[in-house]
Amino acid sequence: MNITFTTNPNASFAIPIQLLFWGFVAVYVIHILEESVLGENFVDKVRKNFFPVYDWTKFFWFNTFLLTLNVMAIISYDIGGGRWIIFPLSLAVERILNGIWHFGETIVTHKFSSGLLASILTWILAYLLIRYSLLPGEISSIDFFVAFAIGTLITVLMIGSLFIIKSKTMKHSAGRQ
Secondary structure (H helix, E strand, O other): OEEEEEEEOOEEEEEEHHHHHHHHHHHHHHHHHHHHHOOOOHHHHHHHHOOOOOOHHHHHHHHHHHHHHHHHHHHHHHHHOHHHHHHHHHHHHHHHHHHHHHHHHHHHHOOOOOOHHHHHHHHHHHHHHHHHHHOOOOOOHHHHHHHHHHHHHHHHHHHHHHHHHHHHHHHHHHHHO
């Protein structure tokens, strides 16, 4: 499947959709770096607000797993084609929603949420994906909605797990007093 960019009525160029998915992976790498070095880093933020024993090792392995999953999704689609698009598309949705989390955190806390800058690049890729692939019908609505549901579920599980851990940690702390 190609994404065709029409620059004017007489000219256009096409790129394989896999390149756009690889763009999501590249931006995810930038996102990891941003969460590691800019503002209040992600590990300190999670440790302070949700999970007191969260550390750089957990951060590393979680992001390694999710990054590997993204790469496997693109390769699976590249080899299998067809409905396999749901796999990389659902992970792209997860990245898009993760950016919305960072945006919301910035608004609520009035502090820069590390990860927000890379999220802007993710949203640019999302625009390209929607404008030049979903809207013209290159990606079926069914595939998109299934991928959206899976991506949303992944996001809810990731963010929800932080709140579950926080709740358990608070109950455990209260039980010791």
